[in-house]
Amino acid sequence: MIKETVLSRSIRVMFVSGLALGMQAATAQEAAPEAMQKVEVTGSRIPTLNTDGISPMVVLGSKDIKIDGVRNVESLLNNLPQVFASQSGNVVNGATGTATVNLRGLGDNRTLVLVDGRRMPAGSPGTSAADLNQIPSALIKRVEVMTGGAGAVYGADAVAGVVNFIMNDSFEGVQVELNGSGYNHQQNNPRGVADIVAKRAATNPSQFAVPDNKRFDGRSKDASLLIGGNFADGKGNATLFFSYKKDDALLQSERDFSACSLSASAAGFACGGSGTNATGRFTNTKTNTVYTTTASGDPRLYNGNLDAYNFGPINHLQRPDERYGVAASARYDVTDKLRVYSNFAFHDDKSDAQIAPGGLFGNVYNIKYDNPMLTPAMRNAMSLFAPGDSTDVVIQRRNVEGGGRDALFTNTSYRMLFGAKGEVGKWSYDVYAQTSKVRFSGSSDNYFSKERGAKALDVVNVNGVATCAATVAGTDPKCVPYNPWALGAVTPEQLAYIQIPGQQFGYTQQQVQSGTIGADLGEYGIKVPGTKSGVGVSFGAERRVEQIELNPDGPSQNFDLDGAGGPVSPVKGRYVVKDIFGELRVPLLEDKPFAELLSTNLSFRHTKIDTGVSANTYGLGLEWQPMAMVKVRASHQKAVRAPNIIELFSPAGNNLYDNDEDPCAGTKPTATLAQCARTGVTAAQYGNIQDSPAGQYNYLAGGNPNLKPETSKSNTLGLVIAPMRNLTLTADYFDIKVDDTISNVSPTTTLSKCLETGDAAFCSQITRDRLGTLWLLPEASIIGTNTNIGSLRTKGLDLGFSYDQKIGAYGRMGVVMNGTYLKSFEVEEMPGEGSYDCAGLYNGAGKCGQARPKWRHKLRLNWNTPWQADLALTWRYFKEVDLEKTSDNPLIKGTVFPVESTLGARSYIDFAASYALTKKISLTAGINNLFDKDPPLTASAGTGVGNANTFPSMYDALGRKIFMSLTARF
Secondary structure (H helix, E strand, C coil), X not given: CCCCCHHHHHHHHHHHCCCCCCCCCCHHHHCCHHHCCCECCCCCCCCECCCCCCCCEEEEEHHHHHHHCCCCHHHHHXXXXXXXCCCCCCCCCCCCCCCCCEECCCCHHHEEEEECCEECCCCECCECCCCHHHCCHHHEEEEEEEECCCHHHHCCCCCCEEEEEEECCCCCEEXXXXXXXXXXXCCCCCCCHHHHHHHHHHHCCCCCCCCCCEEEEEEEEEEEEEEEEEECCCCEEEEEEEEEEEECCEEHHHCHHHCCCEEEECCEEEECCECCCXXXXXXXXXXXXXXXXXXXXXXXXXXXXXXXXXXXXXCEEECCEEEEEEEEEEEEEEECCEEEEEEEEEEEEEEEEEEEECEEEEEEEEEECCCCCCCHHHHHHCCCCCCCCEEEEEEEEECCXXXXXXXXXXXXXXXXXXXXXXXXXXXXXXXXXXXXXXXXXXXXXXXXXXXXXXXXXXXXXXXXXXEEHHHHHCCCCXXXXXXXXXXXXXXXXXXXXXXXXXXXXXXXXXXXXXXXXXXXXXXXXXXXXXXXXXXXXXXXXXXXEEEXXXXXXXXXXXXXXXXXXXXXXCEEEEEEEEEEEEEEEEEEEEEECCEEEEEXXXXXXXXXXXXXXXXXXXXXXXXXXXXXXXXXXXXXEEEEECCCHHHHHCCCEEEEEECCCCCCCECCCCCCHHHHHHCCCCCCCCCCECCCCCCEEEEEECCCCCCCCEEEEEEEEEEEEEEECCEEEEXXXXXXXXXXXXXXXXXXXXXXXHHHHCCHHHHCCEECCCCCCCCCCCCXXXXXXXXXXXXXXXXXXXXXXXXXXXXXXXXXXXXXEEEEEEEEEEEECCCCCCCEECCCEEECCCCCECCCCCEEEEEEEEEECCCCEEEEEEEEEECCEEEHHHCCCCCCCCCCCHHHCEECCEEEEEEEEEEECCCCEEEEXXXXXXXXXXXXXXCCCCCCCCECCECCCCCCCCCEEEEEEEEEEC
């Protein structure tokens, strides 16, 4: 038996017992070491009695989960300083319908998610990342988060680290759990946004309104039933779990800081909006004059300050979601040397992402003089002066009559596993086969058809009646003319014709067959001379099949949905991964002066993929315990991430990217004629190009079958000090670099490089449409397909401490802190072009993306009282971040307005309490964001993780959260 020192005992208490972020002090600390069983710790497949591993790890126990008061698994993880927000229930524009985890900010596709050490499948045909919605929080026993590369142990995708969910698969009795939560919010934003909205409401009450204070909204409720029991005289156990969860919708209109879409200027914040507005935006392509319309159908000049559309309020701030889940597990000890086991999991999740109404988003339409919907004044404004005249007009108009664009996601998953583990002689083994499938269906509602829109606007006069030219020609007798030319003229019949839905269907599938075998070779006398512990070894083989298929319907595939951002391309692919791997743990010194323990850990994996990719990964770890209270740990890992099916095989198609402006557009371009000519602008077009009113432009996105794997190297160096039984301090330095990143050259970079240098390598990637724009017509595009280019590198320091102490007759007090200092997050977009550091910066619409605070922490004070009640007070902190344009680096430097130059620091105070009503029934309740702090605001949040003028998956954006949980166990 390995001797348990003060250090190993403290670490065991801190990590295994969940005290790292837990509310209650672990009573297991008094247990004798002999009571410990051999376990497999995340990061190693060698069964061991020690759980204080070489790599830094954070563990969340079931009590942590309940005290945190969040029932979405992604929100639970986002509270950790090592995790950056990704897909969540607060993502709307750009939502995939899944929830994902992003370790170290390196991307959710570089974070490997495991359940009981087994790999999860891709969450949907649109993303390779695992969907956390498949994991019911009520069934989680603990979560182990290991940062740093772990590719040699677990295979591809573990570049940033591993999140391993350990589920409760051994239970006796019946447990019912009921949870409910909602938000209480006072509309008193300190930045004065409510006053800005109120001023606009005075002139435009239909689009602007300041919401009232909210007593309780954004409700969430869930219920679960867990049934389990032993059988066959304790040789077997079976559990069955049912769960249901529902989140209510919450619109941006329900918070004052998101009641309008903010714009920034030297004067401060203002309510901005989109040029695709509610009254119509008509651009005469002959004169470049822009008009809107009146109720009588007469034109007036378009005024961006008054006529821009406030697209924010109808967007979801919290997506509605409904989820069902079933899980079952069983194990049976055939002998004392053989256990067979099985697991089954099912989930069905429906989520709805609503954004602002669609409509006509700036296509060019041919308008005729004899269109009876046009008033004489409108004809003149469009340069239609005589019978027979026709002209091209750019028309933008919101479908305010039809309502918001709805994306409905349905993901249904099945996961089954059968395995056997046991011992043969002195060797332990584990073999299993797992199959997983996720069925996906999606619909896009309330979109206009571009094809039907062109027909509905090509209107002629038939005996004084507005009639589609397509009807006259007999090509579309069902065509109904669409009338954007006068306010209130759109009818249900017009919408019934021009609106169409989009549909998508697909699946992801994964099959895994794996086997490992390991032993303590000390049983054979194989050990380093002078040590008591033997050499530990583990090796195995794995075969994995990944398959994805996505089948969009014709309108989605052909980009017929106006305002959809881009076409949805069909994807179909399959590849087979074959791995062999091994791991070796060698104690070098034990019980020596300045070496209570010195050991090393070596791991290796050879991967072969039938796409032609072959790669080797390895890991090297060292732990040195010079004395009982001090431990030093270090690791070096090489990992690879092979391109996934989406990155390899997605067909190319236009998509949208954000930019402040096209430097060659407008009446006074900021770039010279000579520079703009490099991008395809003619002398006649210069000064006459219409810029995108939404700041969105086309780029060509798509896969690349010639991609090679990404490679990464990660280094960690840590110090653990336990000067006394109940105090542990940790410091772990990390340095992770990813080379040959699978990405695309940013279209903004391609454009700026072409303007600055005229380099054909960049200029050849730019195509302007016949009107000179980069956004209006489909042919306008900047190539940005996938390629291996550039690198990412992040460095920082994780700090933690844990202390608990008996306080006599008053129970026990404890305090735990987990924090991360982000030293750097360097991005090299292209080799030789320099890099920029995003640590402490943000720009959701730019290159740095979401906020990356240099310091984040979570500190919890807990009190276990002797009166059946336990209390917890938590402080979550985010250091301020600056807009990337404030940087001196020319690659990201830009014009900065003081109002959004900095997202201020945020401190959130959470309070929770649990009380044992009876021996079988307990109640937990709490308030997160006790003081109802609003999130920091910016006009540069962008889309995706940016929403509602902030980053709601990171900051508390909904207000003061009140939650309650009732657990009954029989």
